[in-house]
Amino acid sequence: MACSSVDSSGPETNSILYAETITDDLALWHIEAEAGAQMSSSGGMLTVTAPGGATIWFKPKLRAPVVISYNITAVDEGGPHDRVSDLNQFWMARDPAGVGLFDGSLDRSGIFSGYDELELYYVGVGGHNNTRTRFRRYVGERQNRQLLPQHDLTDPKFLIEGNRRYHIRIVSEGSRQRFYRDGVLIFDITDDEPYLSGHFALRTVRNRLIMEDFIVRSLR
Numbered sequence: 001m002a003c004s005s006v007d008s009s010g011p012e013t014n015s016i017l018y019a020e021t022i023t024d025d026l027a028l029w030h031i032e033a034e035a036g037a038q039m040s041s042s043g044g045m046l047t048v049t050a051p052g053g054a055t056i057w058f059k060p061k062l063r064a065p066v067v068i069s070y071n072i073t074a075v076d077e078g079g080p081h082d083r084v085s086d087l088n089q090f091w092m093a094r095d096p097a098g099v100g101l102f103d104g105s106l107d108r109s110g111i112f113s114g115y116d117e118l119e120l121y122y123v124g125v126g127g128h129n130n131t132r133t134r135f136r137r138y139v140g141e142r143q144n145r146q147l148l149p150q151h152d153l154t155d156p157k158f159l160i161e162g163n164r165r166y167h168i169r170i171v172s173e174g175s176r177q178r179f180y181r182d183g184v185l186i187f188d189i190t191d192d193e194p195y196l197s198g199h200f201a202l203r204t205v206r207n208r209l210i211m212e213d214f215i216v217r218s219l220r
Contacts, residue, residue: 018060018216022046030057030102033110046211048204049081053110055090056202058214059102062092063197065173065219074126075208076162083207084162085130091170092198093120096140101199112205116142119195121172122203123179123187126160133158135179135187151187158186165212170200173219 021028022044031039034052041047048054062068068091074084095101096119108114115138122136122145135151138144160166171178174194179187202211 014220015218016215017062017066017218018058018214020044021058021214021216022211028059030059031055031110032057032108032114037110044212046214048202048209048211049079050204050207050209051081053112053205054203055108055110055115057101058200058216060216061197061199062172062216064092064194065171067217067219068170068172068200068215069168069217070214071165071167071212072202073165073210074160074162075210079208081206081208082162084160085126085128086124086204086207087126087160087166087209088122088124088203089168089170090115090118090120090122090199090201090203092172092195093118093138093201094195094198095119112203113143116145120198121177121189121195123170124203125158125166125181130159133186135189137189137191151189153186171219 022041024041026041033050033054036051037054038049039056048056072087074087076082076084117140118138119140120138122138124134127134133153134147136145136147139146167182169180174196175191177189177191178185
């Protein structure tokens, strides 16, 4: 189900699992990217400059029920890679064969199709040159990125503006997955075969993003 109601649920978290995650050495983050991509940190901000595809993984494995929140900006200042598009994210990502995502045995270059064989939840905000916002559930099969018509949004209110800082909140409760932007519920998904653990990643292509205040809280 997709909707656009304002979140009025109030406090729903218990304890912080990860805070102050964007350190100068970015020790908790791992980048997979096509040539020329850069990941840097300054003043608690993670900047990704991506001439091509780039996936920036948060290394700790997460287990539901959790809330993932952060602030994110698509920079539009005339830079060579500034493009207002593709404010995307994976969560609960895992390899169905049980292979660790960071053990070096999987050769992923940052190309989008390289993630088809993972199981994960995906929301792409302002994809396809800022014309669509989509939810997908990946099932671990090449060229099988499930997309239901009701999860393919084209109304401009679901797209993005350059240089605007958005607050993202993902609530992963097992069978229920919710995605909020600036307090507005965009996707509310019921999954009968939920992914209960896995990794989060920021995903983008051909743009420059700035992430701040990445925090993971437990719902237990």
